[in-house]
Amino acid sequence: MLNIxxxxxKLEEEDKAILKGVDLTVEAGKVHAIMGPNGSGKSxxxxxxxxxxxxxxxxxSAELEGEDLLDMEPEERAAAGLFLxxxxxxxxPGVGNMTxxxxxxxxxxxxxxxxxxxxxxxxKVIRAKAKDLKIDADMLKRPVNVGFSGGEKKRNEIxxxxxxxxxxxxxDETDSGLDVDAMKLVSEGVxxxxxxxxxxxxxxxxxxxxxxxxxxxVHIMAxxxxxxxxxxxxxxxxxxxxxxxxxxxx
Amino acid sequence: xxxxxxxxxxxxxxxxxxxxPEGNGWLAKARQDALGRLxxxxxxxxxxxxxxYTKPAKLVQPEPALSVPAAGEDPFAxxxxxxxxxEDGVITLPGAIEGxxxxxxxxxxxxxxxWARDLYGALEAAGxxxxxxxxxxxxxxxxxxxxxxxxxxxxxxxxxxxxTGASDPILxxxxxxxxxxxxxxxxxxxxxxxxNIATEVELADGAGFHHLRVQGPEPALHVNTHIFARLGAEAxxxxxxxxxxxxxxxNEAVIELTGDDATATIGGAAFGAxxxxxxxxxxxxxxxxNCESRQVFKKVLRDxxxxxxxxxxxVKEGAQKTDGYQISQSLxxxxxxxxxxxxxxxxxxxxVACSHGSTTGAIDETALFYLRSRGVPKRRAVDMLxxxxxxxxxxxxxxxxxxxxxxxxxxxxxxxx
Numbered sequence: 001m002l003n004i005x006x007x008x009x010k011l012e013e014e015d016k017a018i019l020k021g022v023d024l025t026v027e028a029g030k031v032h033a034i035m036g037p038n039g040s041g042k043s044x045x046x047x048x049x050x051x052x053x054x055x056x057x058x059x060x061s062a063e064l065e066g067e068d069l070l071d072m073e074p075e076e077r078a079a080a081g082l083f084l085x086x087x088x089x090x091x092x093p094g095v096g097n098m099t100x101x102x103x104x105x106x107x108x109x110x111x112x113x114x115x116x117x118x119x120x121x122x123x124k125v126i127r128a129k130a131k132d133l134k135i136d137a138d139m140l141k142r143p144v145n146v147g148f149s150g151g152e153k154k155r156n157e158i159x160x161x162x163x164x165x166x167x168x169x170x171x172d173e174t175d176s177g178l179d180v181d182a183m184k185l186v187s188e189g190v191x192x193x194x195x196x197x198x199x200x201x202x203x204x205x206x207x208x209x210x211x212x213x214x215x216x217x218v219h220i221m222a223x224x225x226x227x228x229x230x231x232x233x234x235x236x237x238x239x240x241x242x243x244x245x246x247x248x249x250x
Numbered sequence: 251x252x253x254x255x256x257x258x259x260x261x262x263x264x265x266x267x268x269x270x271p272e273g274n275g276w277l278a279k280a281r282q283d284a285l286g287r288l289x290x291x292x293x294x295x296x297x298x299x300x301x302x303y304t305k306p307a308k309l310v311q312p313e314p315a316l317s318v319p320a321a322g323e324d325p326f327a328x329x330x331x332x333x334x335x336x337e338d339g340v341i342t343l344p345g346a347i348e349g350x351x352x353x354x355x356x357x358x359x360x361x362x363x364x365w366a367r368d369l370y371g372a373l374e375a376a377g378x379x380x381x382x383x384x385x386x387x388x389x390x391x392x393x394x395x396x397x398x399x400x401x402x403x404x405x406x407x408x409x410x411x412x413x414t415g416a417s418d419p420i421l422x423x424x425x426x427x428x429x430x431x432x433x434x435x436x437x438x439x440x441x442x443x444x445x446n447i448a449t450e451v452e453l454a455d456g457a458g459f460h461h462l463r464v465q466g467p468e469p470a471l472h473v474n475t476h477i478f479a480r481l482g483a484e485a486x487x488x489x490x491x492x493x494x495x496x497x498x499x500x501n502e503a504v505i506e507l508t509g510d511d512a513t514a515t516i517g518g519a520a521f522g523a524x525x526x527x528x529x530x531x532x533x534x535x536x537x538x539x540n541c542e543s544r545q546v547f548k549k550v551l552r553d554x555x556x557x558x559x560x561x562x563x564x565v566k567e568g569a570q571k572t573d574g575y576q577i578s579q580s581l582x583x584x585x586x587x588x589x590x591x592x593x594x595x596x597x598x599x600x601x602v603a604c605s606h607g608s609t610t611g612a613i614d615e616t617a618l619f620y621l622r623s624r625g626v627p628k629r630r631a632v633d634m635l636x637x638x639x640x641x642x643x644x645x646x647x648x649x650x651x652x653x654x655x656x657x658x659x660x661x662x663x664x665x666x667x
Contacts, residue, residue: 050623051619051622051623052619052623053615053619073622073628074619074622074623075622075623075624075625075626075627075628075631077623078622078623078624078625079625083623084623086620086623089620090614090616090617090620092617092620092621092634092635092638093638093641093642094637094638094639094640094641094642094644095634095637095638095641100621100624100626100634101624103626103630103634104621104624104625104626105625107625107626107627107630108625111625111627143638143641160624164624164625
């Protein structure tokens with residue numbers, strides 16, 4: 001599904017390499033986790049995949065189902081099936097959550113040559129999905145993320161994911177700022193979306209999120225590279241011994 | 251004989267192109283008075299401090315610089331209102347409306363409309379006190395027609411004044427709202443080329459006046475408006491203007507709070523590109539105790555467009571417990587656009603709270619990326635952020651239905667580009 005080969009990235013404004021040859025393949029139906037210390041390049045990877053400005057790819061490639069992601073605009077990547085759940089979802093005053101989501105859903109459908117959802121159909125779908133995430137009607141009406149608590153913002157990210165039905169989901173530190181209950185709710189939302197046709201890349205600093213979203217594969221990232229890959233037990237090792245030992249042995 | 255200076259020459263040239271409407275009595279007297287003041291003051295030129303950011307030439311010259319007749323749809327279509335039309339200078343009034351008496355200026359000379367007699371040109375003259383407003387003097391002297399609206403009770407629906415057609419009209423409206431009465435006035439129009447519209451609003455104690463105005467979205471417009479308002483005790487004045495795409499717009503508002511506990515709110519949302527030049531000039535005078543005033547203006551400018559805001563709060567001696575708020579903000583969508591702001595406070599009372607702020611910013615790149623990462627195309631995402639930026643000003647419209655109507659209109663205009 002997602003194929004990243006020898007990806008080298010530097011900051012556009014500075015001569016500073018962040019990713020120094022990332023190789024990673026996420027298969028359909030699988031959940032891959034990337035763990036790593038702060039500054040290892042985890043979030044940069046998520047931004048580069050989704051097309052944020054400010055980064056320059058100096059070498060390597062990233063493909064989604066054979067399509068070159070790096071050659072696309074952010075909205076084209078979204079229409080191709082990529083979704084990034086933000087670590088810090090952005091507040092947009094004056095734009096209703098529902099209006100935003102309907103615009104996004106229909107823009108993607110249009111880009112893919114599908115028929116746009118009518119207001120009525122959209123409403124039916126979003127109500128059902130919002131209910132599962134305990135998002136009430138008021139939150140749907142309010143401006144995007146404005147006045148939302150940390151947990152509400154993350155739930156809203158998962159709602160967007162559920163509505164957009166991407167094939168490849170990248171979750172950037174989705175656990176940050178969540179208490180245990182909120183983490184459970186968010187994880188349930190993510191788990192409900194797991195299926196054979198969808199891949200996940202879960203970026204996290206801590207192991208605790210992986211108690212709720214069980215990964216198939218765990219990667220350790222350090223200094224812009226994947227330095228170790230293993231099963232779920234790798235996450236437990238990090239939890240027990242920290243990154244220090246792992247990085248030394250890598 | 252000495253040759254007249256350029257300002258006098260320009261003023262005389264403009265006056266020569268106009269005809270003082272016939273008549274006698276109070277209206278003729280008010281016109282003569284305004285003409286005298288105009289000749290003494292002279293029409294504005296670029297050298298005037300008050301016209302430093304907006305070139306008045308196209309508003310001042312004898313003939314309009316544009317000759318494109320504007321056409322367009324009604325921005326208040328679907329809003330339930332009593333409609334008054336001014337089409338090519340011809341006023342069509344609706345049938346009798348409870349709580350409202352409406353007459354026209356053209357008929358005023360022969361009718362004894364005593365309340366208008368005391369107001370016509372009077373608020374304009376008073377409003378020209380601290381800063382001369384010669385374009386309004388010109389209007390008072392030469393207005394060909396206008397509405398005289400007397401509000402005596404609660405009016406069931408908004409009154410919608412729709413002005414269309416003829417090029418270069420000079421219209422002068424007078425509104426008096428009696429004690430405890432309220433009026434919502436919607437104003438729209440597609441006047442080709444150039445227009446000079448002045449409105450005087452007198453609010454008795456406890457009266458309410460809600461004004462919602464739409465200008466544009468036709469590009470070929472040279473617009474000059476003045477609103478002069480005087481508020482009695484516990485009166486409420488609200489005015490909001492949505493503007494788009496006019497080539498040159500100067501909207502002036504002169505508001506005087508003369509009774510205790512009165513509230514005045516004035517706001518605007520404007521957007522345009524290219525040779526769009528939009529100027530909001532506001533002067534609010536607090537001359538009573540415990541009054542509140544708000545000014546909230548936002549402009550979105552692109553591709554060389556210019557936005558101007560000149561806003562002043564004057565707190566007179568003894569106007570204690572004044573709460574004055576002023577914010578002007580611009581969103582520049584590229585480096586060619588510019589926003590010029592001159593916020594001023596002048597305070598002669600010691601127990602007041604006044605604040606002003608002005609900001610100029612670019613589009614939030616993080617928000618833009620967020621929207622695009624959800625599949626919203628860039629152009630549409632920028633529109634959404636523009637709407638987001640302007641929404642804070644639109645919030646100033648108190649009526650929820652009208653606020654929603656304006657938001658939808660704005661979204662529609664943005665989508666059309």
